[in-house]
Amino acid sequence: MQTLPRIVITAGEPAGIGIDLCVMLAGQALPCHLVVIADQDVLESRAQALQLPLQIQRYVPENWPSHLGQHQLTVLHQPCPAEVIAGQLDTRNGAYVLQTLERAINGCMQGEFDAMVTAPVHKGVINDAGVAFTGHTEFLAEHTHTPQVVMMLVGGELRVALATTHLPLAEVSQAITQDSLETTIRILHHDLINKFGIRSPRILVTGLNPHAGEGGHLGMEEITTITPVLEKLRAEGMLLKGPLPADTLFTQHNLAQGDCVLAMYHDQGLPVLKHASFGEGVNVTLGLPMIRTSVDHGTALDLAGKGNIEIGSLLSAIQLAITLATHSKQSS
Ligand SMILES: NC(=O)c1ccc[n+]([C@@H]2O[C@H](COP(=O)([O-])OP(=O)(O)OC[C@H]3O[C@@H](n4cnc5c(N)ncnc54)[C@H](O)[C@@H]3O)[C@@H](O)[C@H]2O)c1
Numbered sequence: 529m530q531t532l533p534r535i536v537i538t539a540g541e542p543a544g545i546g547i548d549l550c551v552m553l554a555g556q557a558l559p560c561h562l563v564v565i566a567d568q569d570v571l572e573s574r575a576q577a578l579q580l581p582l583q584i585q586r587y588v589p590e591n592w593p594s595h596l597g598q599h600q601l602t603v604l605h606q607p608c609p610a611e612v613i614a615g616q617l618d619t620r621n622g623a624y625v626l627q628t629l630e631r632a633i634n635g636c637m638q639g640e641f642d643a644m645v646t647a648p649v650h651k652g653v654i655n656d657a658g659v660a661f662t663g664h665t666e667f668l669a670e671h672t673h674t675p676q677v678v679m680m681l682v683g684g685e686l687r688v689a690l691a692t693t694h695l696p697l698a699e700v701s702q703a704i705t706q707d708s709l710e711t712t713i714r715i716l717h718h719d720l721i722n723k724f725g726i727r728s729p730r731i732l733v734t735g736l737n738p739h740a741g742e743g744g745h746l747g748m749e750e751i752t753t754i755t756p757v758l759e760k761l762r763a764e765g766m767l768l769k770g771p772l773p774a775d776t777l778f779t780q781h782n783l784a785q786g787d788c789v790l791a792m793y794h795d796q797g798l799p800v801l802k803h804a805s806f807g808e809g810v811n812v813t814l815g816l817p818m819i820r821t822s823v824d825h826g827t828a829l830d831l832a833g834k835g836n837i838e839i840g841s842l843l844s845a846i847q848l849a850i851t852l853a854t855h856s857k858q859s860s
């Protein structure tokens with residue numbers, strides 16, 4: 529008999545909508561076993577604020593109930609040190625957020641969980657708490673000892689991967705070297721085949737500069753870095769198009785010729801994807817020795833504890849995690 533995947537969810541920043549989403553999740557039937565790592569009291573008081581029914585059962589590793597959507601939620605209790613007020617960040621809870629991530633990562637690496645789905649964290653408050661933190665993606669790479677990973681967002685018909693992640697714009701050009709770009713494309717190519725079932729992935733690669741550098745008149749990175757890498761990997765048989773001007777790459781005509789876009793930096797690729805599918809998209813980390821997906825939105829502090837939020841992205845992230853975990857079990 530096929531066993532259901534065991535999905536662990538980290539509830540993210542406790543003052544944000546991650547808690548609300550986990551409360552809402554209790555009302556959704558899903559084809560998986562599911563455990564949420566969060567402070568149980570915070571979940572209960574948010575459920576009260578939202579006037580939603582919630583019955584919590586503590587997580588017992590040997591006994592995973594199915595997630596039937598009858599307002600029951602299995603919770604791995606991680607206490608928040610400071611009182612949580614919806615919408616108000618508190619640096620005293622920064623370490624708690626990271627502890628939930630560490631617990632989920634350890635569980636995935638040791639086979640306790642099949643996949644990890646993350647609700648949004650607030651990068652700023654973690655840094656204000658004194659811990660350098662740029663995002664889940666980098667944290668996961670560090671904590672699984674993976675030298676390089678790739679952030680890809682999937683939404684509607686689009687897949688957009690990034691050559692750099694959470695980096696000040698002034699540092700982007702230097703961060704894209706021939707080596708880093710080659711590794712990014714290899715990871716992307718490998719995971720599109722092995723995780724997404726695309727036999728011969730066609731990857732559309734943006735330039736870095738306006739109009740892909742205009743033959744060197746508007747920047748040299750296309751000539752010195754991107755083109756040599758694409759030529760090397762094309763010689764191995766990879767289907768790579770580019771470097772293409774990013775402003776027109778996202779036209780329907782061009783997108784129809786690829787399975788995935790590789791953008792050079794965060795705000796070159798993600799605004800297009802979020803315009804097309806915000807609230808339904810999924811962020812997936814490629815190249816990890818475990819499965820991790822996430823929502824496409826942030827902590828939305830303005831909406832926490834008030835109701836009227838969309839759960840679509842979390843459901844899509846869980847669905848993708850289930851698909852990837854099932855595929856991984858079948859192929860192992
Ligand atoms: N996966 C993650 O952990 C993740 C992703 C993106 C941003 N963030 C972090 O979140 C924080 C806030 O970021 P931001 O303000 O740029 O983006 P945001 O996504 O939190 O908010 C942008 C807008 O979208 C709305 N919104 C977001 N999610 C919604 C939902 N589920 N339903 C309805 N409306 C929703 C918000 O109210 C706001 O108006 C930052 O610290 C950022 O780094 C985390």
Ligand SMILES: N[C@H](C(=O)O)[C@H](O)COP(=O)(O)O
Pocket residue numbers: 662663664665666794798811822823824825
């Ligand atoms: N870059 C993501 C986005 O804009 O949706 C977000 O910041 C989350 O990134 P991590 O998964 O690395 O936290």
